[in-house]
Amino acid sequence: GENVEQHPSTLSVQEGDSAVIKCTYSDSASNYFPWYKQELGKGPQLIIDIRSNVGEKKDQRIAVTLNKTAKHFSLHITETQPEDSAVYFCAASKVLTGGGNKLTFGTGTQLKVEL
């Protein structure tokens, strides 16, 4: 099955700096890669996603890059703010035999933005 590895597990940056989180996946059939932000005690929220026919996508301070050949994708957050502090998950999507798609998640990165 699919295996998604995520690094680093914790990341501490100064406010205003950039943060980068990296993920690799194993199954070349995966073709959709979302990123989620989870605040304490809440469900994960989708913040950005990328499909396999695109190499990069940007939404304000957040960007995601995808290298299909190397099977890795990354989340970039610029001009970090204290409210960016949370756990971030990457995921890779694969079609299920019974229909629908399965997201396999990375193990998460605890991002802390310090003042």
Place this chain on the structure above:
Amino acid sequence: SQTIHQWPATLVQPVGSPLSLECTVEGTSNPNLYWYRQAAGRGLQLLFYSVGIGQISSEVPQNLSASRPQDRQFILSSKKLLLSDSGFYLCAWSRGLNYGYTFGSGTRLTVV
């Protein structure tokens, strides 16, 4: 707009008691529905998914079961809870292939 409701928010149950967690989606039809469990703030594990009424697929053999009695209702159950069933349970929906999931707010289950 679409919304997903999950309840209860927290639950403390004794070992051996039954469990029923409910999830409903509004504002869409024929959603794909999912139950995930999250341990220790990390590690989202897919438990069950459903692409239609009465269609349930299990990813991991366990003490739990799922049912979808209506198009936008997904229920997670157990006849007898184990200590190892403790965790944060998340329901999610998606509109189809290559779409992200929208998660509910989760249920924190503690089995004592």
